Amino acid sequence: MREVAVVSFAQSPTTVEDARSEVEILQPVLHQAVERSGIAREQIGFTVSGSCDYLAGQPFAFVMGLEAVGAWPPIRESHVEMDGAWALYEAWARLQHGDIDAALVYAFGKSSTGDLPKVMTLQLDPYYLAPLWPDAISVAALQARALLDAGAHTERDMAEVAARSRRDAASNPNAQVSGDTSADALLQEPYVSTPLRAHDCPSAGDGSAAVVLAAGALAREVAERPVWIRGIDHRIEPHALGARDLTTSASTRIAAAAAGASSDKIDLAELYAPFSHQELILRDALGLNGQTAINPSGGALTANPMMVAGLIRIGEAASRIARGEADRGLAHATSGPCLQQNLVCVLEGE
Amino acid sequence: MPSSGAAPGDVLTAEHVLEYTYTRSVGPVIGRFFTGLREQRIEGIRARDGRVICPPTEYDPATGEQLDDWVPVADAGEITSWTWVAEPRPEHPLAEPFAWALIRLDGSDTAMLHAVGARAPDAVRTGARVRARWRAERRGHITDIECFEVVE
Amino acid sequence: MAQRTAVIGVGQTKHDTKRDDVSMAGLVREAALRALEDAGLSFADIDAVVLGKAPDMFEGVMMPELYLADALGANGKPMLRVHTAGSVGGSTAIVAASLVQAGIHERVLTVAFEKQSESDAMWALAPKIPFQMPLVAGAGGYFAPHIREYIRRSGAPDHIGMKVAVKDRLNALRNPFAHLHMPDISLRMVEESLMLWDPIRYLESCPSSDGACALVLASEKAASAAPNPPAWIHATAVRSEPIGMAGRDEVDPQAGRDCAADVYAQAGISDPRAQIDVAEIYVPFSWYEPMWLENLGFADVGSGWKLVDDDSTALDGDIPINASGGVLSSNPIGASGMIRFAEAALQVRGMAGEHQVDGARIALGHAYGGGSQFFAMAIVGRERP
């Protein structure tokens, strides 16, 4: 495949936005990402975004996103109703054609404007599941219980994930939640939805992120240390919660193998695990061991802007590699109930 | 930061309600399952690998093949996972605190997500036996089963 | 270089006001299975699935690709979901083709659908938003002023819109998948239909349909094994411009012009009217046929209506437009763009049946969406590019 690198990344802080509209959150982030890339706007041959109409409860939310891009003269553009990580996949595929050398990828969403766990119910089977209105936290809790019952992990393991995430988030100015805490302290907290406690679940957060990708020579020209996409793949599995093994992630395993994730040492992994037990499942599926720093940014437990958090994983991993803090990293994104769909991206510094 | 002169306190907000009653056509497989529920009867469907799937999916989850081998399934089974709902929402099947559970019905190899009526979380556990509590007025809908109840 | 790519399978549902015999999964499945059968393949042969549809509010299912994964045999495969408003069917096909052109996959299944009968299009496209005027009465209310402005600029006579409406409904009689079959359609019938959004009459408008369309995109190697003739992709292009840009021309949008110029340049087309044998263009309201004829370069600015008036765009004209009956005869919104691409492919494969344009070798598929701001186009040909 053609060499494609992440050459810049920008994100907004994840917050509950009272004031700004989605497009007002997005505009400065787009501006920063393009500016940091060193690539002129006219040289960006493809633009693609990820967002979801149901977050704001308005059809065509993405149409307003285009207002922030500066799409004049008209641009080559696409949109996925998916997390921005999949928009990045589309851009990576488009760059393989060879006729353009740079692409802009962005994602945005205000998930705090609605009752997010209830909104997410609409992702479920519309005949058997959605009419019962199980919310997203309850559905995740069913997976967590199944994982605990399987015996390999405990509530303490989940609390350790949450505590580490909060500690790491203290050095991340874009995180929504952070703090010096311990698993012991967190285990004293009450359940939200057994066996999940508040710290096992993400907060609804608003935000945006943007990545500029460049191919081959252009990437080397503009970036001090281009972060090459060595492999990227994504897979989906069946929808019915009761018909798949919720304690493992078959689709992550396939995507990781196809992306070449298992072939070499991984210094850091940014995993989109919005629930603490999902990190445990993903670590197992990816075969990550103590060699790999997991979610040094604090991960999605501390900042979960829906539709954006997957793209942020790629951006966070790439930023650390670009700064020389790591050489080889893995970024992961997920979509759907109980890790139904997963993307794995292997990144490596020049 | 805000990109214009107004302070955040000046920013307007209003309630936006997205409300609609959709009319779904259910097709032959879901339709047959719902028709069974109306008659207080549960059916599953056999997948290509021999597993009985309940509630029945229209297509084989693994291969996408069309399924049509119907299998009767009991209205009682076993909890395979659960979580407690301390504060039910108005749209939930039960008004009192209850559990969501994945329930593998006898004769099925997969689990159905539904509500389990129970006094308290300590009355629910993985492996517990449950039986459907049927609604008196049934219309061919997943909520024709009002909930499941623990039977020991 | 992008890899050569072909359409080797085409499938559509019977489009209808309410397909109450199927679930959403059953609907997409019907199109997918027909496309696979055409391609001589089964789900097991497919490397990836790309799904497209317009707003999720039509069906009240958020990201329905998650629930539809099983029905489309996507287990263990990559699956993408595209949404670019009305152009989405075209954009989705282009994303699917891109995956083959990139050399990532050999065979990609792409499906687009809308099951509009699950709700109400007027509501789903424009629910009431706080602080705004609840004025724009559906898509017709949005586009009618642009049509009026076209009529003003071009001086086109009133009967042009009615003529397109009749032509497309007559073409639809030759297409078994079309939603509307109106054997007694006439200019008089169109003229007497209710003026909904003056200057748009009821019969100058598209219907609201349930329907799906599917394509199988294949690499050159995979296409060589296909049982039926492939439609080779000679070019694809997309262009977008912002809806709320001061000074934008909504009647003759720059994004449409640029997209056409791009797709023609790639396909080596300098005179579209002479070199393109048949075109399927996205005409949801009849006046958009002359408008897009100009935007696409089939006619000079201000004279697109003359091609309608002199029957050039009829099935036996020199540039038949929407031989299938077009969006005016079937409009499952999310699928409508892909149907244009599918029909263009059928024409160059010689598989369009009763609405086949004799000897079609080069065809254009066109879709647009949003406020005339998103464009997706493809040129397909009988021969390898």
Add this chain to the structure above:
Amino acid sequence: MSEAAAPESVTMMDAPIRLTYSYTPGVAQSEFLRALTERRILGQRCSTCEQVYVPPRGMCARDGIALEGTFELPDTGVVSGFCIVNIPFAGQAVECPYVSASITFDGADIPIFHLVQEIDPAAVHVGMRVQAVWSEEPQPSMQTIRYFRPLEAADA
């Protein structure tokens, strides 16, 4: 066989969905909407392309840059496009037939959508000069402009 017909199979289900959101039009549009309560129309000029946006959105859609500061425009303008709506729909504000028009305020480069009244719909034309008719009970909403009326005596 029993005489009674077998009950028909289930083919349909209703799915009521109700979601509530806290909507904000954002910083720039809030300023515009608040000014409407004082019968003032605010616009924003792009420093690059000089185009004037009404309502302001805090950015220029052409250049993608942030815009700051607003200025006041008159409540008069021209009809730049219109249609006559004859189709009733849920939540409709006025009775059919009515004129839904794109109206460009004097000094602006992009139109808003609004009603034109006090005129026979058949007499509305592109280029017609109009003026806002304000509600007596000002709200921070586009509905605080009740409609636009013809400005020239010849149109009224």
